[in-house]
Amino acid sequence: MSTENNEEKGWANFKEKLQNTYRLVVMNDESFEEVGSYKLSLLNLYIAISAATVLVAFLVFALIFFTPIKRFVPGYGDASSGELREIYEKNKVLEEKLNAQKTYTDSFRRMITGDDETEEDVQNEEITEIDSLQSVAIIKEDEILRQEVEEEVQSQQRQKLGAINVSSNEMPLEQLYFIPPITGVVSEQFMPDKKHYGTDILAPKNTPVKATLDGFVISSDWTLETGNTISIQHSNNLISFYKHNSALLKEIGNSVKAGEAVAIIGNTGTLSNGPHLHFELWHKGKPINPEDFITFE
Numbered sequence: 001m002s003t004e005n006n007e008e009k010g011w012a013n014f015k016e017k018l019q020n021t022y023r024l025v026v027m028n029d030e031s032f033e034e035v036g037s038y039k040l041s042l043l044n045l046y047i048a049i050s051a052a053t054v055l056v057a058f059l060v061f062a063l064i065f066f067t068p069i070k071r072f073v074p075g076y077g078d079a080s081s082g083e084l085r086e087i088y089e090k091n092k093v094l095e096e097k098l099n100a101q102k103t104y105t106d107s108f109r110r111m112i113t114g115d116d117e118t119e120e121d122v123q124n125e126e127i128t129e130i131d132s133l134q135s136v137a138i139i140k141e142d143e144i145l146r147q148e149v150e151e152e153v154q155s156q157q158r159q160k161l162g163a164i165n166v167s168s169n170e171m172p173l174e175q176l177y178f179i180p181p182i183t184g185v186v187s188e189q190f191m192p193d194k195k196h197y198g199t200d201i202l203a204p205k206n207t208p209v210k211a212t213l214d215g216f217v218i219s220s221d222w223t224l225e226t227g228n229t230i231s232i233q234h235s236n237n238l239i240s241f242y243k244h245n246s247a248l249l250k251e252i253g254n255s256v257k258a259g260e261a262v263a264i265i266g267n268t269g270t271l272s273n274g275p276h277l278h279f280e281l282w283h284k285g286k287p288i289n290p291e292d293f294i295t296f297e
Helices: 004-017 044-068 066-072 080-114 119-132 140-164
Strands: 021-027 034-041 185-188 201-203 208-210 215-223 225-233 238-245 261-264 275-282 286-288
Touching: 034 044, 215 238, 225 261, 238 261
Parallel strands: none
Antiparallel strands: 021 034, 185 201, 201 275, 208 261, 215 225, 225 238, 238 275, 275 286
16 A cells, blocks of 8 residues: 555646746856846746657658658569669660661671672571560460561562672673762863872752662761761672762662762861762772773763
């Protein structure tokens, strides 16, 4: 009984201490002038500290949850969504563009050096692609459709390679009929010793530039030095280049006929100092003098 009374008295004393008020006085240390006074109690102080703690915890939680800081919390981020997913998609697109650029560069190098892609190379590439897909379950109907598509693609590639590749009965260049890409005054001749691998021809503004032979456009782009430039692959392992144009009329892969307009004469590129056409002819990867086969005036 006495123990219970003591506990009740102790709890009553504790509640009384919590409710007792105290005055906090702030004074000037030198003049003892009272600057301010505050009435406090242990209960009010405890409530204020608790409220401040809860408020700080809420602010920290909101800062982490609603701002990018949450990315630094281990295990919080989701690697399959958000910024990481966007970076992955961009990476994938760049990788595909890089592979396409590599394929284009290899094909262009083969054309320049005369080491053209053969039918056997095309078949080997297709076999490699098919082998890489063997681990995927194949449906019978899909396999039939795939074979039909592959046969059609292979047939188109054979036709294209047959039109571009050098035949065993290659015709001498002297027997080919070259159409002048443009008619005008020759301002600078073929000088390979000065690294001038073509002929410069002056002509009026907006004059169309024509393909010298039948062929396929293998490059149609702008470069810093040569401006708007287009190149055409012909039979007999010939490639013609048309540089410094003001505009290009054909795109990569287009088939062109001899005498068909492919560009407009211009003055683009850092190596040009006036409106003219810089025309080059390359045979088996080596430059040849266009004036040996074409009369420009």
